[in-house]
Amino acid sequence: xxxxxxxxxxxxxxxxxxxxxxxxxxxxxxxxxxxxxxxxxxxxxxxxxxxxxxxxxxxxxxxxxxxxxxxxxxxxxxxxxxxxxxxxxxxxxxxxxxxxxxxxxxxxxxxxxxxxxxxxxxxxxxxxxxxxxxxxxxxxxxxxxxxxxxxxxxxxxxxxxxxxxxxxxxxxxxxxxxxxxxxxxxxxxxxxxxxxxxxxxxxxxxxxxxxxxxxxxxxxxxxxxxxxxxxxxxxxxxxxxxxxxxxxxxxxxxxxxxxxxxxxxxxxxxxxxxxxxxxxxxxxxxxxxxxxxxxxxxxxx
Ligand SMILES: Nc1ncnc2c1ncn2[C@@H]1O[C@H](COP(=O)(O)OP(=O)(O)OP(=O)(O)O)[C@@H](O)[C@H]1O
Ligand SMILES: [Mg+2]
Numbered sequence: 001x002x003x004x005x006x007x008x009x010x011x012x013x014x015x016x017x018x019x020x021x022x023x024x025x026x027x028x029x030x031x032x033x034x035x036x037x038x039x040x041x042x043x044x045x046x047x048x049x050x051x052x053x054x055x056x057x058x059x060x061x062x063x064x065x066x067x068x069x070x071x072x073x074x075x076x077x078x079x080x081x082x083x084x085x086x087x088x089x090x091x092x093x094x095x096x097x098x099x100x101x102x103x104x105x106x107x108x109x110x111x112x113x114x115x116x117x118x119x120x121x122x123x124x125x126x127x128x129x130x131x132x133x134x135x136x137x138x139x140x141x142x143x144x145x146x147x148x149x150x151x152x153x154x155x156x157x158x159x160x161x162x163x164x165x166x167x168x169x170x171x172x173x174x175x176x177x178x179x180x181x182x183x184x185x186x187x188x189x190x191x192x193x194x195x196x197x198x199x200x201x202x203x204x205x206x207x208x209x210x211x212x213x214x215x216x217x218x219x220x221x222x223x224x225x226x227x228x229x230x231x232x233x234x235x236x237x238x239x240x241x242x243x244x245x246x247x248x249x250x251x252x253x254x255x256x257x258x259x260x261x262x263x264x265x266x267x268x269x270x271x272x273x274x275x276x277x278x279x280x281x282x283x284x285x286x287x288x289x290x291x292x293x294x295x296x297x298x299x300x301x
Contacts, residue, residue: 021066053077087116096137113164187274194267203229233284
């Protein structure tokens, strides 16, 4: 977007002196884009309108807005890919991303949260819902900014949606408060998601009255996650229906089919690849994941 365009799309200077924040809109449909801008402008936000993910990325190279509202179906890069890209990077991870889309199935929402979106709204939207959602996410971001390093976080959850949301938040804290490499942080996210999902699905057998506890402890050297379910546990060393590191990783699939199990059997193997340590307790209902952090400037020998 040219500077003139940008100036045209922004609200007049002076009007937003007490603005609650600057919002980047990513929406290819000009009417919807204008509608979002009007709604946010009336609520006192300052808006920057872009019409593709690429245009938004260009803007984000120079500026850090207080929140981003993005559509999913965009020409070129999708809103989901934009979100994933921003959430992987330390510089942009903390910016709340709110997906505003016509895609309304649970699967779409899951995917949006999996790539790191802070919230997921569907069209047609109510002005109040959008502005409240933005405010809530900016407040949550501010709170996360204020808290410091060397801390423990304890989360209790019962559902996959809450798991996705919590793990996205953990990734933000990890990126902000530690020096972990961005790619390693992404691996941590997916390992915790796999193990959290196992705890809900296999440990608690999807029983919504049971709780999965995730404890995250961060120090300068290590990230430690403990994921505990309320199930009876299992023997992780003896799983014929799951992939093993030293044989054909798909060898177990025919057994799964015979047993009537859904496709899969890769979660534990993936987590072992992504983390430095994966240890189960004796019972098998609590797993500890550890990622060692390599100091940026290792001390000289
Ligand atoms: N917390 C748990 N409690 C009881 N059993 C578990 C638990 N976690 C894993 N398991 C058992 O270990 C098996 C292997 O888990 P893994 O995550 O590798 O594969 P999956 O969950 O079956 O499939 P995928 O993760 O690829 O979707 C599971 O099928 C399940 O039998
Ligand atoms: Mg699994």
